[in-house]
Amino acid sequence: MDKLGTIRVFVEAAMHQSFVAASRNLDMSAPVVTRAIAQLEASLGVKLFNRTTRNVRLTDAGERFLSDMKHLLEDLEHAEAAASGSYVNPKGTLSITAPVLFGQKYIIPIVTEYLQQNPAVSVKAVFYDRIGNMLEEGLEVAIRIGYLQDASFYATHVGNVRRVVCGSPDYFAKYGIPERPADLVNHKIIMASTVESSTSWKFMSSSGKEIVKVSPHLDCNQNGAAINAAILGCGVTRLMSYQVGEDIKSGKLQKVLVEYETEPLPINIIHLEGRRATAKIRSFIDLCVERLRTNPFIH
Template sequence: MDRVQSMQVFVAVAEEEGFAAGARRAGLSAPSATRAINGLEAQLGTRLFTRTTRRLHLTDVGRRYLDDVRHILTSLQAADDAARGAASAPVGLLRLTCPNEFGRIYILPILLDYLNEYPEMRADLVLLDRVVNIVEEGFDVALRIGHLPSSTLSAVKVGAVRRVVCTAPAYLDKYGTPTTPADLSAHRIVAISAVSSATEWRFGTDQQQVVRITPQLCVSTVAAGLDAARAGWGICRMLSYQAGRDVAAGRLACLLEDYEPESMPIHLVHTEGRRAPAKVRSFIDFARDRLRADPVLQALSSSNGCGG
């Protein structure tokens, strides 16, 4: 087995955290994968893994080597793509991660169309409501909502969102419309624990206006909060993209728009910059154009903060 193949096996075993799973991913038998890793360790003169009866762990050297090998393999793939003209016909597995609701509403439909456009591609979409280290966890692309910290990642802005307060028109007809954040104390509140604090909501561009809330209903998912708001049961707070389509259809109305916090940017992030492989470049271009064309993600300066 040549050095590049050994590196590919090493990455597969490291990411799958086991020889058997890594071997299956690499299309090898477990003994072959073991021999490849043993040979690589012999060439390097160091251990890349610590092995126990239950688990396989990267050593400190192994973790650093994994980052370097990923960069090497990505560069090799980019060179191969350029040589064979694969930029117009990307192939392989694309691993993506993004927040749950954003993935369901936006990324999955885009990804389905992308796979129809490029039938030689495969995709693994992981929906997680946490910030993922895309290098350590082996992702090609991540979608992030919020201001990005300084890093070596490349980022493409595709839109913006902000926190909005909304409810059904039927609720407002029955209970009246709050005109200041302080008015919320007299209303039924539905809190979504996955979106914001269940005890206080912050308003204003500097988020210094704090309103203590006592929700009559607290739910753990955005979908449940939307259902309660659509039913006219109470007032809910969520991100503008989550309510946008309901606002556009007249099922929800946004409140307290003059008190909304500053908007948060949406970025597609990836490693390698211009050296990214064809599969990454093609998906970034495909998704960027679709997301930038969506009025809910672009119309934050319109007459309602939900972008409808």
């Protein structure tokens, strides 16, 4: 294996802290990865990893070498992209991520339009309701809901969402409409655990923060299931406004306790800082911004 190939193996193993993960991601056998690391350490005359039977960890020298090699590979990727015209014409594979329902409802239509406009690009779309590590997972663009904790991203704000309490009109006709948060203790609660991880629901009023301890009648780990249950009259749920916007507009669901809603959460499109955005990234973000900023359910 040449020096550049060995460096790529090292970076992959270091990022995942696993020779096995590196072999899987690079489509190599574990012994080949192990030999490549051993050859690199021998050529440098330093130990890059501390190995145990369970895992591998970078040494201090390995940490410094990883920082340098990441920059080297990044510069190489930029040079290759520039030479191939990727900074001018959208091409290659674009990897994106978003929350599950947001991706299904709003990102897939944008992706479809984008692919029609850019036939030289293919898209890998990964939707999950968690915050993943973009670098480790090889993701180039992410739609994030909530306040950003990492300043090492380029971020473009496209809208806001709120947590809304809702149920079906039939349910409220039968059980009554809660007039204040404390009334929820007398209602059947559908818990959407990816939106509300705690049974202590926070609300805001003119007198400040108010917390209500709810007892779920139905606990769902999928937001779509909680929405369907609410539409069928199973109870009251609390979800993000974008998740139920279309159902509220159609009359399938009805919002309540609007005056007690908490502060809105921002929606941002992010990509990694330090990487000059290629044409495929820039053009996708531009289209997302244009479409999402006119979406009535995220404002």
